[in-house]
Amino acid sequence: MATPRPHDPALLGTDAWHSARTFARLLDAAPLGMLVTTVDGRVVYANPAFADLLGHRPEPGAQLEFADLVAESARTMTRLHFDRLLRGEVQVTRGEHQLRHVDGQPVWVMVGATVLPADDDTPPLVLVQMNSIELQKRAEEALAASESRWNFALESARQGVWDHDIRNDTMFYSRMWRVMRGIPPEEDVDGDQQVWLDRVHPDDRAHVVANVDKQDQGDTDFDALEYRERKRDGSYVWILSRGKPVEWDEAGNPVRTIGTDTDITRLKVMEQELAAEKERLRVTLEAMADGMISTDLDGRVVFMNPAAEKLTGLRATAAVGLPVSRVFRLRSERDDVDLPCPVADCLATATQIRADDDSVLCAHDGPRRDIRCTASPVLGEGGVLTGAVLVFQDVTQSRALQRQLAHSAAHDDLTGLPNRAAFERALTNTILGAQHSQREHCLVYLDLDRFKPVNDTAGHAAGDALLRQVAQTIKGVCRSHDMAARIGGDEFAVILEDCPLPHGRIVAEKIVRSIGALVFSWAGRDYVIGASAGVTAITRAPASPLGFMGEADAACYAAKAKGRGGVVAFSEMMG
Known part of the structure; x- marks a missing residue:
């Protein structure tokens, strides 16, 4: 490459020009990019390192202005720096600038410049030194991007960062740390521990004081503290503070602790609401x-x-x-x-x-x-x-009340036997059973004889007592699964399950004899009554249009007509 030389030897003078050539040879060997310009910015010298840095390789006689080397976005700032230098406000200017590579791409360069004063043979010149800081800038940008991501993540999670330098007892607080406490983001915060403790809720202060030093010392059992801290507006924010040591001295003692504070107010409110709801539920369940x-x-x-x-x-x-x-x-x-x-x-x-x-x-x-x-x-x-x-x-x-009510609805209050309604339901079921099987049952209809004189002479109380005694007598003769019921004033009926007519007649006669053998005593006087009974067989169909109940009633009437105290089967009447 042809090393650029001052363009006009006459401009410098013969001796000066020879001195410049010597100076240029020294600059040619410099590892940093070097330029010499006139005060108006015209490049009169550029060394090889400059050419390697920006790709510009001007030939002798070529016109190159320093302003052409500056990226368009940085021209204003760069001009301000050099104007101060040329006005004599500073002896040296040094700063980071974006210059333009020959391919048009911006390159970050650390630029230092100073003015070489004029002498008898040489006008004033500007010596510019430049070194690429592109890798450093990329690293800074990557770091800034990484820090930005973490800052955004922490702020999105409403987490503030604190940094406690134990050696000099100083604190660093992040922007979000301030925001969650209602402190302006750029305001300086007094990091004195007592000032902070004064903001801690009185009910939480003892717990915090007892454990904050344990957090600084890295005690894993106390790496997190929950407490309330007063905000600028007087309200309280719940803080979850987590932290641990990150630096230690030669003796192994922590000298720096870093941590995060998280605003957990909403969680605490929900926790308290859930606790209150749980307590209400507990009280409700226990009550x-x-x-x-x-x-x-x-x-x-x-x-x-x-x-x-x-x-x-x-x-x-x-x-x-x-x-x-x-x-x-x-x-x-x-x-x-x-x-x-x-x-x-x-x-x-x-x-x-x-x-x-x-x-x-x-x-x-x-x-x-x-x-x-x-x-x-x-x-x-x-x-x-x-x-x-x-x-x-x-x-x-x-x-028990339901059973009692059901019993009362289906039984006669006086005798305790099933009443007529319950008897008719049972009779219907028995008839349905007979219609769908070969089983045969009997129906006995009973009417007391000489009951009215007892009622008339001894009174209703005596009559009621006598009816109860008759009911027990009928139940005593029947089997446990037979159904005996009171269906009227002094009328009773019995359903004999799985009982053919001949045997049913025998049972009816036994009932009649047992009632006739009763001696009822009341107020010193004995009474003797009797009963008449009619019997009919319950089969698939009644023997007459009267129906089973009508047949038994008719047979009982016939027994009374014969002189009472007897039993008549409906089939005998039909024969």
Whole structure:
């Protein structure tokens, strides 16, 4: 390459020109890019390192202006630096500038310039030294980009950064650290620990004071502190502060701790709301009269309320973890056999299972209670089955009342025998059974004889007592599965299951004899009554249009007509 030389020897003078050539040879060997320009910016010398740096290789006689070397975006700033130099405000200017490579691409260069003063033979010149800092700038840009990403990430998470230099007890606080406390981002913050502690909520101060030094020392059990700190507006922000040492001295003692503060106010508010809701739920569950047991997906007890403890006779501490079938034991009221726990079916089908009737809970402490219960599936996120909840009530009293009411509705208040309505339902069922099978039954219709004189002379109380005695006499003759009922004032009827007519007649005669043998005493006086009975067979169809009840009534009427105290079968009347 032809080394550029001063363009005009006459400009410098002969001696000066020779001195310049010597100076140029020295600059040719310099590893840094070197330029010599006139004060108006015309390049009079450029060394090889400059050519390697920017790719410009001017030939002798070529015109090259320093301004042409500056990237367009940096021209204003570069001109300001050189203007100060040329005005004599500074002896040397040094700074980072973007120059333009010959291919048009900007190149970051550290530029230093100074003015070589004029002498007798030489006008003033500007000596420019330049060194590429492109790699450094790229590293800085990468670092800045990385720091920007972290800053954005931390600020998006509302995390402020603090840096405690333990050696000189100084603190650094990031922008977000200030923002979350309502402090202007650029405001200086007093890092004195006492000033900070004065902002900590009084209820949290003792805990913070006791543990903040442990955080500085790297105690892993205290690397996080939760506390409230007063903001500029007087409100409090919940802070989660995490930190640990990052530098140690020769003795291994921490000398610098870095950490982050996170605004967890919303989480704390939610936590407090959940705690309050949990407490309300606990109080509600404990106040419930109904027992409640919750189970996991395997049907094991995870929770019992006090009512459930009382009804099952088992403490929750002993029940948790056990299969619910061992805690909640059901038996059938009707036949006293074990019943399956409804939770098993609930978990198997993921549907609600009810057990309303015929269920008796066998408590572990002895009592048996009529129970009504419902097992409901518990569904988690996405409708996934996670367990079941069993709610049950002690219905012993209500079920007893129901039985009492049902008994009263179907029985005669005076005698305790089934009443006419219950008898007619039973007779209908018996007739339907006879129509669909070969079985034969009998119907006996009874009417008391000489009952009215007792009622008239001794009074209704005596009559009622006599009717009760007659009812017990009829029940005493019948089998346990036969149905004897009072169907009128002094009228009774009996359904004899699986009893042919001849045997039914025998039973009717026995009833009549037993009633006739009664001696009823009242107020010192004895009364003797009797009864007449009519019998008919209950088969697939009545023997006459009267129907079975009409046939038995007609046969009883016929027995009375014969002189009372007798039994007549309807078939005898037909013969």
